Amino acid sequence: MRLRVGMARRFELGGQVYDPGDELDVPEAVAVNLIRAGLVVALDGLPGALYAPQTPQASPASPVPSQAPTEPSADEEGSPPCGVCEPATPKRGKALAVCPTAGCPCLVVSGRCPGCTRAASQRRGTARQRGYDARWERTRSAFLKDHPYCECPECLEVPEPLRPAAQVVDHMDGLGPLGPRGHDWTNLRAMTKQHHDQHTARTQPGGWNDRES
Structure with a gap:
């Protein structure tokens, strides 16, 4: 057209x-x-x-009752x-x-x-369905305690005492806790949230994949 x-x-x-x-x-x-x-x-x-009719939007004065999220169909x-x-x-x-x-x-x-x-x-699916559960929280806490500073490629070039403190743990294989090395420390690295978000934006489609960390 x-x-x-x-x-x-x-x-x-x-x-x-x-x-x-x-x-x-x-x-x-x-x-x-x-x-x-x-x-x-x-x-x-x-x-x-x-000219096709538009789907009516719910009025603020008459909110639609919220519904529990459903499992995605096949x-x-x-x-x-x-x-x-x-x-x-x-x-x-x-x-x-x-x-x-x-x-x-x-x-x-x-x-x-x-x-x-x-x-x-x-x-x-939900974070729990993707493996970010109590077991992962224990792995994450233990790893951050042992790796308190950011380990992104840029920060690794800086002496450890000068690096920013890490807040999240990244899976280097990109498969998350349910992957074959989901709790393998050799597959993990500590990162600041900002650096992790930047890494995700570069490596995930459209930067939309907000993986739990």
């Missing part, structure tokens, strides 16, 4: 930044979100999906990407981007859209 970027609008799509007046061709699902966000105008008629791993979130509100001076989940057209300021984030969280 052919679109033109509106005046005083700027956004990023597929790694390319579009400025006011630029024209682009996108699938209808992406076009709908761009139009709803007020970023573009359609050059060949409005897409029919714009076919959730192959469920389609979201594509139904309302477009995010752009921040001043920052372009919107498309959700990094393959095939999802939702517009976000950064990271994944809320729908894809919820789906990924359901697939991963």
